[in-house]
Amino acid sequence: MTVVAPSTPASKIERAHVSTPGGTKVKEEKIVVTVRLRPLSKRELLARDHVAWECIDDHTIVYKPQLPDRSAQQASFTFDQVFGPSSLTEFVYEEGVKKVALSALMGINATIFAYGQTSSGKTYTMRGITEKAVNDIYEHIVNTPERDFRIKISGLEIYNENVRDLLSSESSRNLKLLDDPEKGTVVEKLVEETASDDQHLRRLINICESQRQVGETALNDTSSRSHQIIRLTIESTLRESSGCVKSFVASLNFVDLAGSERASQTHTDGARLREGCHINLSLMTLTTVIRKLSIGKRSGHIPYRDSKLTRILQHSLGGNARTAIICTLSPASSHVEQSRNTLFFATRAKEVTNNAQVNMVVSDKQLVRHLQKEVARLEAELKTPDPSREKDLKIQQMEVEIQELRHARDELQRKLEEVQKGSNVSESPHTVKKCLTYSGALSAPLGGKELMVGNKAGNAMERHTIRQSSTAPFALMSEIRKLEHLQEQLGEEANRALEVLQKEVACHRLGNQDAAETIAKLQEEIREMRSVKTSTREIDGGLVIAPNKSVSANLKDEITRLHSQGSTIANLEEQLENVQRSIDKLVMSLPCNFQQIDTEGTPKVKSHSKKKKLLPLASSNSANRQNLIRSPCSPLSTARQVVESDTENTAPENDAIVNDEITPEQDKKTPGKSEDGGDTPSKDGTPPCHRRSSSVNMKKMQKMFQNAAEENVRSIRAYVTELKERVAKLHYQKQLLVTQVLELEANEAAGHNIEEEEEDGMPCSGRISFRDQRQQIIELWDVCHISIIHRTQFYLLFKGEEADQIYMEVELRRLTWLQRHLAEIGNASPAPSGDEPTISLTSSLRALRREREFLAKRLTIRLSPEERDALYMKWDVPLEGKQRRMQFVNKLWTDPHDAKHVQESAEIVASLVGFSESSNVSKEMFELNFAAPTDKRPWIMGWASPISNLLHL
Numbered sequence: 001m002t003v004v005a006p007s008t009p010a011s012k013i014e015r016a017h018v019s020t021p022g023g024t025k026v027k028e029e030k031i032v033v034t035v036r037l038r039p040l041s042k043r044e045l046l047a048r049d050h051v052a053w054e055c056i057d058d059h060t061i062v063y064k065p066q067l068p069d070r071s072a073q074q075a076s077f078t079f080d081q082v083f084g085p086s087s088l089t090e091f092v093y094e095e096g097v098k099k100v101a102l103s104a105l106m107g108i109n110a111t112i113f114a115y116g117q118t119s120s121g122k123t124y125t126m127r128g129i130t131e132k133a134v135n136d137i138y139e140h141i142v143n144t145p146e147r148d149f150r151i152k153i154s155g156l157e158i159y160n161e162n163v164r165d166l167l168s169s170e171s172s173r174n175l176k177l178l179d180d181p182e183k184g185t186v187v188e189k190l191v192e193e194t195a196s197d198d199q200h201l202r203r204l205i206n207i208c209e210s211q212r213q214v215g216e217t218a219l220n221d222t223s224s225r226s227h228q229i230i231r232l233t234i235e236s237t238l239r240e241s242s243g244c245v246k247s248f249v250a251s252l253n254f255v256d257l258a259g260s261e262r263a264s265q266t267h268t269d270g271a272r273l274r275e276g277c278h279i280n281l282s283l284m285t286l287t288t289v290i291r292k293l294s295i296g297k298r299s300g301h302i303p304y305r306d307s308k309l310t311r312i313l314q315h316s317l318g319g320n321a322r323t324a325i326i327c328t329l330s331p332a333s334s335h336v337e338q339s340r341n342t343l344f345f346a347t348r349a350k351e352v353t354n355n356a357q358v359n360m361v362v363s364d365k366q367l368v369r370h371l372q373k374e375v376a377r378l379e380a381e382l383k384t385p386d387p388s389r390e391k392d393l394k395i396q397q398m399e400v401e402i403q404e405l406r407h408a409r410d411e412l413q414r415k416l417e418e419v420q421k422g423s424n425v426s427e428s429p430h431t432v433k434k435c436l437t438y439s440g441a442l443s444a445p446l447g448g449k450e451l452m453v454g455n456k457a458g459n460a461m462e463r464h465t466i467r468q469s470s471t472a473p474f475a476l477m478s479e480i481r482k483l484e485h486l487q488e489q490l491g492e493e494a495n496r497a498l499e500v501l502q503k504e505v506a507c508h509r510l511g512n513q514d515a516a517e518t519i520a521k522l523q524e525e526i527r528e529m530r531s532v533k534t535s536t537r538e539i540d541g542g543l544v545i546a547p548n549k550s551v552s553a554n555l556k557d558e559i560t561r562l563h564s565q566g567s568t569i570a571n572l573e574e575q576l577e578n579v580q581r582s583i584d585k586l587v588m589s590l591p592c593n594f595q596q597i598d599t600e601g602t603p604k605v606k607s608h609s610k611k612k613k614l615l616p617l618a619s620s621n622s623a624n625r626q627n628l629i630r631s632p633c634s635p636l637s638t639a640r641q642v643v644e645s646d647t648e649n650t651a652p653e654n655d656a657i658v659n660d661e662i663t664p665e666q667d668k669k670t671p672g673k674s675e676d677g678g679d680t681p682s683k684d685g686t687p688p689c690h691r692r693s694s695s696v697n698m699k700k701m702q703k704m705f706q707n708a709a710e711e712n713v714r715s716i717r718a719y720v721t722e723l724k725e726r727v728a729k730l731h732y733q734k735q736l737l738v739t740q741v742l743e744l745e746a747n748e749a750a751g752h753n754i755e756e757e758e759e760d761g762m763p764c765s766g767r768i769s770f771r772d773q774r775q776q777i778i779e780l781w782d783v784c785h786i787s788i789i790h791r792t793q794f795y796l797l798f799k800g801e802e803a804d805q806i807y808m809e810v811e812l813r814r815l816t817w818l819q820r821h822l823a824e825i826g827n828a829s830p831a832p833s834g835d836e837p838t839i840s841l842t843s844s845l846r847a848l849r850r851e852r853e854f855l856a857k858r859l860t861i862r863l864s865p866e867e868r869d870a871l872y873m874k875w876d877v878p879l880e881g882k883q884r885r886m887q888f889v890n891k892l893w894t895d896p897h898d899a900k901h902v903q904e905s906a907e908i909v910a911s912l913v914g915f916s917e918s919s920n921v922s923k924e925m926f927e928l929n930f931a932a933p934t935d936k937r938p939w940i941m942g943w944a945s946p947i948s949n950l951l952h953l
């Protein structure tokens, strides 16, 4: 136990301000000073002394001399309370010191002094006050059953500057004062008795008083010759059931000082004179301390240590205590001077400020007891988990599942990205579809790697065609293999999902005949799909183009193989669709079984539309569905939870179902849910929070799961769309290749010599076609407000080489589509649908304006002032004009019909963005792009990252 020494600033004691029984909030407060004027004593009456003082009201005492007093001495004194000769001690206690005394019950140290000359009534008053305080303390204890109180008592006197224990049998022994670093000044070996009850306490107090030094003086037959301090230490703790380990602890000092008179007045000599000297030394120090404290902070050093009295009572004098001083006065005119001194002392004491605080201690014993209890409680909780704990575990489990879902999604995304990277063609799926609607054969869309084949025959056309046609099958085959690989994975994943579904059905004995049949059908479909895959693999075995075979023989082989591949792809796609449909059907048939089990364990069947709403899985693939099955949003997951908790007759966990998916009617019917929306125990007494949590956290979790599931569904949809589009694209590429090979065959058959047509490395027909196409493209760029950086790069890179043809055709088709699209929507800004870019005239113009602003900034970076001025002059931009950079940039790429203008515009833009034909930028970097441009950074749309690097974007 941390010992609380009232006189010490114990470091383990916590302090806080609280309301006391008196009702006031404890803060800095002045010492309460009251004056009690006793009646004339017998001795004074006999001596025909006169009453010289009168209490004219509750606060003021005035000097009333018999003869007019012409001295300039103060005659009126005001205090917190003054009590006249007729005031009973009870009244003095109630009005003067009760609040202070009872502070100790609330953990606030309190001290009550009686100060005055000998025979003025100090002992008389303090005895009465102590008695009343003890009464009140025990009354409070009785009225406060929630707290345990312990009262200890110690008593000491300071006689001739010696400290004596008033409760010790060896009371004559002088006790030492010790300075404890934690407790401050302590009296060594001072006996402290615990009072068992109020009577016991009274007896102990009586012992103290009886042990006190008394002697006869001229003024008092039983004069107290020492300073007496009776200290009650009151500790209170809330009873054990509260679990509180903090206690209040405070001391209450009753201090009856020795008389403050001068020795001459008491006509003392010998022992009494010596006593008087010592008494006065202590009182003089007390007076000095009070005087200095009354001045406040300016007072400097406070000489507490100059006397034992002030050392022991240090905390009561300007420290952590509430203090009340009762100054007792004799009314006799013969003691006017002493009375006046007492009133001066009282006046100074009024100015002293204390800082009383609540002392709270933590008992080591109590703390250990409390911790033991806490450990026991936790152990019990672990053994029999309460519902709230189970809920926490469930939340943790759900968090793990969310994490898994995220991983699955990321993995899927990564796979998609890998596939996209692996592809030679980067395109937006929806645009592929649009491009595929164009009729007519295009050249092979694959530039890049050349394959040197054995046939060195060499007309240019054949060379070019061989280069394209022999490269394309490889790329195409690579695409097909990737697709097949993906589809194989898909089949495996679908199979795994099916196994899970099958287990679910078997576990719950809920599967109906339909479900079992559907599963069987699905497995059959997957088997079929795999057999198709195997045959595809066999074809793949002969994919290597034999180097010693003729080109045309190779190509024919390719065509044959590709034809078969085409049907394989179609088959695979069809199988994929079948599997998806079957899985959707199966999954849609299952959730109601698990979600709507009534209390008899009979599955309730929901309408299909409702099920569809519950499970947004229509276009998900099986791999993701498998993840979704494990997710807390999944009805299968719900079903599993039901089984795992082995509560067949209990309402299923509804937390996993998004709230807005349940109609109010259904909600009402949910077992365990009371009419007022509160949870009620189910029939088997399962706690309601097993089934439904009303906590904010659960709602948050539900929302999170919903979002996660929706996000997954979006990714899955994109994944499936991507697969389909890749199949479509392969068809398209195959078509191009086949057409080209057929043309080649026709040329070969006709013995057509292309070489004759060659001029400057470019066929005449090709050259004418290129020029026409390029002009068309330039005009379309202008009409469609295409990025001028894009125009520049395209214009400078593609100059009519054979390999450029495919790029020209693709660009032309892209622009033609775009022109038509813009004509259709005009200036309207279509609402974005899904991930599709929204293109409108407005968005294109806005993008173009942003690009021109960018180029205007580049003007100052890339060109010197002289170069800029030269350009301004050449392009008719006023040299002094405002915003001349913007004026100049606005003139670039504005006349599609002026070849010189186009050429110069391209050169200027190229120099501004740091693009040159001889730089590392090559056509291969600009993968063919079938996508329509968007208004997001259009100048890098359709171009690979090197351009954006050049632009430092």
Ligand SMILES: Nc1ncnc2c1ncn2[C@@H]1O[C@H](COP(=O)(O)OP(=O)(O)OP(=O)(O)O)[C@@H](O)[C@H]1O
Binding pocket: 037, 038, 039, 041, 085, 116, 117, 118, 119, 120, 121, 122, 123, 124, 125, 220, 222, 223, 224, 225, 257, 258, 259, 260, 328
């Ligand atoms: N208010 C009072 N009403 C009636 N009698 C009183 C009152 N105050 C004191 N007396 C009486 O006056 C006498 C002296 O009182 P008391 O012993 O309390 O004085 P004291 O200040 O303690 O003196 P000392 O310092 O010498 O001990 C006692 O006989 C006491 O009964």
